[in-house]
Amino acid sequence: MERLKGKVAVVTGAAAGIGREICLRLAREGATVVGMDREWAGVESVAEEVRAQGGVAHALAGDVSIGADCAQVHAWVDEQLGAVQVLCNVAGIVDTGTLVEASEESWQRTMDINLKGIYHMCRLFVPFLTASGGGSIVNIASVAGPFAVKERGVYSVSKAGVIGLTKSLAIDFIGEGIRANAICPGTVETPSWRERVNQAPDPERALRDFIARQPMGRLGQPEEIAALAAYLASDEAAYMTGQAIAIDGGMTM
Ligand SMILES: NC(=O)c1ccc[n+]([C@@H]2O[C@H](COP(=O)([O-])OP(=O)(O)OC[C@H]3O[C@@H](n4cnc5c(N)ncnc54)[C@H](O)[C@@H]3O)[C@@H](O)[C@H]2O)c1
Known part of the structure; x- marks a missing residue:
């Protein structure tokens, strides 16, 4: 299916x-993809993977917590492609621990990347989406935003903020043809999740504990989150805005 052809x-x-x-x-859905990440080599290799599967992708280096980096991405897209219809804000970090244990530095870093990064990108790209005839913003929050998850103090606050930001954009720009939705994944098997498990004092136990809190008895896969993002980005979701959608194997049912 090519639901994003021409976008x-x-x-x-x-x-x-x-x-x-x-x-x-x-x-694969037909979009021209512009990937941004602070890890240049990684994002370039993803762009190569896209090209190898017959798609079109460009890789840009940048840190979402730095306004000037986001402005460079915006300027590049404006100059090279002239329009944008979909913005997916995925960059994020996880600091573990309770709020009492969290250092001020952890608070600041988490808010700067997880929340201010999305503010930077939306501030720059919302007028661009409007000028491109409207579009869809998909923000990756977490079940730790709307629901309590143990020892994710600062992270939970940042992700609750992402949901608030998403709803605020949705209501303010509905008249301009912009939809904004947040995805709230449960535990998803990604490199950074694997790193968190490996860093635990007892990695095998940490893995068992993660799986034990999954009603389906398994973790989510990044492909499953991507499928929901593609739907929200597409016109099939044209009547959906301002929502925070959990995709978590039943963790919060
Ligand atoms: N994996 C999970 O279980 C899970 C669950 C719920 C929500 N999430 C959220 O999904 C998103 C992606 O998580 P993931 O597990 O795929 O993480 P990941 O660490 O595997 O990938 C995150 C990517 O973001 C990049 N990044 C980090 N900070 C950045 C910055 N300041 N500027 C630009 N790029 C930056 C990293 O270099 C990395 O490539 C995050 O927002 C995370 O909070 C993940």
Whole structure:
């Protein structure tokens, strides 16, 4: 199915995990994909993967927490492609621990990347989407936003913020043909998740604990999140905006 034929999609956090899979899926749906990540080599290799599967992708380096980097991505897309219809904000980090344990530095870094990064991108790209005739913004939040997850204090606050930001954009720009939705994944098997497990004092136990809290007895796969992102990006979801959709194997049912 080529639901995104003729559309340009900008994806942050494109070098790994969920962002990588969203790039591959949106390209298979016919979109021209612009991937941005602070890991240049990673995002370039994802763009190569897209080209190898017959798609069109461009790789840009940049840190979403830095306004000037986001402005460069915006300027590049404006100059080279002239329009954009889809923005997927995926870049994010996870700091673990309770709010009491969280350092001020962890608070600041998490808010800068997970929340201010989306603010930067939306501030730049919303007028661009409007000028391109409207479009779809897909923000990756987490079940840790609307629901309680143990020892994810700062992370949960940032992801609750992502949902608030998404709803605020949805209501303010509905008249301009912009839809904004948030995806709230449960636990998804990605490189950074695997790293968190490996860093636990007892990795085998950490893995067992992660799986034990999954009603389906398994973790989510990045492809499953990408499939939902592709739907929300497409015109099939034309009547959907301002929503925070959980995709979590029943974790929050
Ligand atoms: N994996 C999960 O279980 C899970 C669950 C819920 C939500 N999420 C969210 O999904 C998103 C992707 O997670 P993932 O597990 O695929 O992570 P990941 O670490 O595998 O990939 C994240 C990508 O974002 C990039 N990135 C990080 N900070 C950046 C910055 N400041 N600027 C630009 N790029 C940056 C990284 O380089 C990396 O390529 C995150 O927002 C995360 O919070 C993940």
